[in-house]
Amino acid sequence: MATTTHSAARSGGVRLHVQRFGTFLSNMVLPNIGAFIAWGLITALFIETGWITTIGKALGYTGGYGFVEDLGAWGSGSEGTGIVGPMITYLLPLLIGYTGGRMMYNDNLRGGVVGAIATMGAIAGASVPMFLGAMxxxxxxxxSMKKLDALWSHKIRxxxxxxxxxxxxxxxGGFLAVIGFVLAGPLVEAFSTLASKVVNTLVDNGLLPLTSIFIEPAKILFLNNAINQGILxxxxxxxxxxxxxxxxFLxxxxxxxxxxxxxxxxxFGRGAAKASAPGAILIQFVGGIHEIYFPYVLAKPKLIAAVILGGMAGVATNVVFGSGLRSPASPGSIIAVWAASPPxxxxxxxxxxxxxxxxxxxxxxxxxxxxxSNDDGDLTAATAAMEANKGKKSSVAGTLVGSGAARGNGPIxxxxxxxxxGMGSSAMGASVLRKxxxxxxxxxxxxxxxxxxxxTDTYDLVVTHEDxxxxxxxxxxxxxxxxxxxFMDSPRYDEIVELLQQTNGAAGANGAAAVDGAAVGIPGGRSSGGGDLLSRDSIVLDGRASGRDAAITEAGELLVAAGAVDGSYVPAMHERETSVSTxxxxxxxxxxxxxxxxxAIRRSAISFVRYPxxxxxxxxxxxxxxxVAGAGDDHLKLLGKIAEVFTDSAQVARLEAARTPADVQAVLGAMQPA
Known part of the structure; x- marks a missing residue:
């Protein structure tokens, strides 16, 4: 029994790692699918064997196609400047490289720019489209840019x-471009050549349909992104x-x-499976959302044989006809498949x-x-299993098992x-919303x-910064x-109150006298760690910084000087800022x-810097x-106080007019609970 459990755990762990890697690869491609489709449509319409020339020949037109031929040309020169070739050679790989670099730098534009520069080196160093090189x-x-920036971000004057x-x-970026030219380009070109030979060998020997033995089960386990966007x-x-x-592509x-x-x-199904299948067909075949049929297979695992054999038959048919697509069909809708098909x-x-x-x-x-057997219980359990495999709730699962009892439709x-x-922005936002x-x-x-x-998925309503x-x-x-x-004055807070009135009914009569636990006045601001949460030495009324990064350093160094944090906390403040603005x-x-x-936090503390x-x-x-440096929950009380102050224009005006650190402490400690 133990061996079985450990084997299952190892299997799940491998699947999870592959799924994460596949998600990482697909996240570089999926945001740019529109560009792939644009390239595919331009190719399908304007190249020599495209729709326009094919229809023209079928109608008996024998003249030239000047403008069409120029657009469909793969390069530039006396025959015209085409856009088909430059798009696949430069645009698509650079988009993938930019997206991948930005992802690795916490959605920071600098990461995207350096990633694109490095990708350009790989493009110039190879004679095949550098999609894998871009990845x-x-x-x-x-x-690498993120790591380098962390070395000196808090040390710049x-x-x-x-x-x-x-x-x-x-x-x-220039250094990485050279590396890409010398190493990445040739290596990826060699890999692409090898992969093409493998595919050609499978086609020549009639073995390509066997890929369905691996692809169809992988789809059910949500490894389709790793296979499709990452490789195919x-x-x-x-x-x-x-x-x-x-x-x-197919x-x-x-x-x-x-x-x-x-x-x-x-x-031929029964119960919920039979009743929900017609609606699922529309979502899957026309909408292109293949995940809708995964629970049906999970409910009856023996049906994996049906989709494997069907997949093999479809691949074999394309081999016989010599057919394929010009560009990816995403989503996998019949409409997208037809749109990407050459005439x-x-x-x-x-x-x-x-x-x-x-x-x-x-x-x-x-x-x-x-x-x-009846399918009701099986389908419900299988839908849950599908969501577990996917790692999140399915946007279409309600079609299968119903959503009437979903927590999202009930009282909050x-x-x-x-x-x-979880120790700064959210604390202040929660304080304002709670009030x-x-x-x-x-x-x-x-x-x-x-x-x-x-x-954890146990809350009725989740509020976050839009990023x-x-x-x-x-x-x-x-x-x-x-x-x-x-966070301080969002109209969405009033919308949340209106939502509560709609879902929860009339509020309690004692609501107006509610005490906000995070908005407790704390004159002196003592922390349980033995120091002041906001000491006068940590208040600066005329900051020296002229920009965001320098201001972060200035506020962080005050925390270091107060003995609240180690020096390593300051670069972590910069790293936090690159993720989501504070x-x-x-x-x-x-x-x-x-x-x-x-x-790196020794005790809770807060520093205050004003820039007039x-x-x-x-x-x-x-x-x-x-x-903000929060070791425990002490600082949350003062953050709640600060949130109240900064939603009151009169209190903000008092802080603007403060002449001494004591004036600042007086404002932040003046708000007492009702």
Whole structure:
């Protein structure tokens, strides 16, 4: 029993790692699918064998196609300047490299720029489209630039930030471009050549249909991104550039197997599976969302044989017809498949879909006729298993099992405000929201703050900065989600109160007298660690910094000087800022360290720096910078106090007029609970 458990755990761990790697690869490609489709459509229309010339010849037109030929040319010269070749040679790989670099630098543009520069070196060093090279050099550029910036970000003298940032990105990007030219380009070209030979060998020996034995089960386990966007799309695009089309685009994206399976359930299934299958067909075949049929296979695992055989039949049909697509079909809809089909391959592509659907239907129908069990319980459990494999709630799973009881449609009892570290932005946002919610009478609704990494899918409503909402949705798929971009005075808070009135009914009569636990006045600001949370020595009324980065350093060095944090906490504050801005609204920013930097905190403390003339903070004006170091929950009380102050224009005016550190402490300690 123990051996079985350990084996299952190892298997799940391997699957999880492959899935994560596949997600990483697909995240570089998926945002740029529109560019792939644009290239495919331009190719399908304007190259020599494209739709326009094919239709023209069919109608008997024998004249020239000047403008069309110019657009469809693969290069430039006396025959015209084409855009088909430059798009696949430069545009598409550079987009992937830029996206990969930006991903590795926490969505920072600098990472994207350096990733694109490094990718350009690989492009120039090879004679084949550098998609795989972009997937290597792009992330390498972003990751390495992030590490280099962390070395000196807190050591740059004020006023020199832009100079250092621009030259460091240029110098390092140029170095990586040379590395890409010398190493990445030739290596990836050799790999592409080898992969093409393998595919050609499979085709020449009639073995390509055997790939369905691996691809179809992988789809059910949500490894399709690793296979499709990570491998098949780059290789297929390279092949399409040389041959005009590629069968590789249809190995995973063929909607035929899913259509055949769902048709079999619609006719021969039972219970919920039979009832939901017709609607699922529309979502899968026309909408291109293949995940809708995965629970049907998970409910009856023996049906994996049906989709494997259907997939093999579809691939075999394309081999016989010599058909393929010009570009990826994403999503895997029949509409997208037809749109990416060359004129001469349209019959073969359509036949491959129909054959795959027919074979899958016959095998699945036979297996379902032998099965006498009801499908209700199986499908519900299988949907849950599918979501577990995927790692988040499915956007279409409600179609299968119903969503009437979903937590997202009922009363709201718990609200969580989440940020990256869970000790700064979210604490202040939660304090403001809590005051509004409890002030409206909903005293039974809890409003807490947490780090996104510690979220569980147990909350009714999740509030995040708009840049973090997608991450929060992955961890709390069944909750309502609200995005904000101004923590201090967001109109979304009033919308949340209105939502509570709609879902929870009338509020309690004692709501107006509710005490906000995070908004307790704490004159003197003593921390349980023995020091002042906000000491007078940590208050500066005329800051020296002229920009965001220097201001973060200034606030962080005050925390170091107070003995609250180690020196390593300051660069962590800069790293946190590259993830999501700590601008809160109402002239306030609260830079703080990452979750990983908490060991560098000796005790909770806060620093306060005022910039009377204001500084630019990612395009927003900031006059008050409050550095935050939170070891426990002590600082949350003062953050709640600060949140109250900065939602009151009169209190902000008092801080602008403060002449001494004592004046600042008086403002922050003046607000007492009702």
């Amino acid at each position: 290597i050099m792009g992330p390498l550029g972003g990751w 004020p006023g020199f930030e832009m100079l250092v940032n621009n030259f460091s990105a240029g110098i390092w 799309t780059p290789l297929g695009t390279t092949e399409a550039a040389q041959a005009g089309q590629s069968i590789l 190995l995973e994206a063929n909607p035929g197997p899913g259509l055949g399976l769902l048709l079999a359930f619609a006719l 001469g391959a349209l019959v073969g592509v359509t036949a491959s879909v129909l054959v795959a659907a027919g074979v899958t239907f016959l095998v699945a129908a036979f297996l379902l006729k032998l099965d006498k 009892h718990s609200i969580v405000f989440a940020c990256d570290a 509004k919610v409890h002030g409206a009478g909903f005293t039974d609704v809890t409003v807490v703050n947490k780090a996104i990494s510690s979220l 973090l909402t997608q991450r929060a949705e992955q961890r709390t798929g069944s909750a309502r989600h609200v995005s904000v971009n101004n 601008y809160m609204g109402n002239l306030l920013a609260i830079p703080h360290g990452t979750n990983e930097a908490k060991p 003339q204001g500084i630019d903070w990612n395009g927003k004006e900031v006059k008050f910078v409050i550095g």
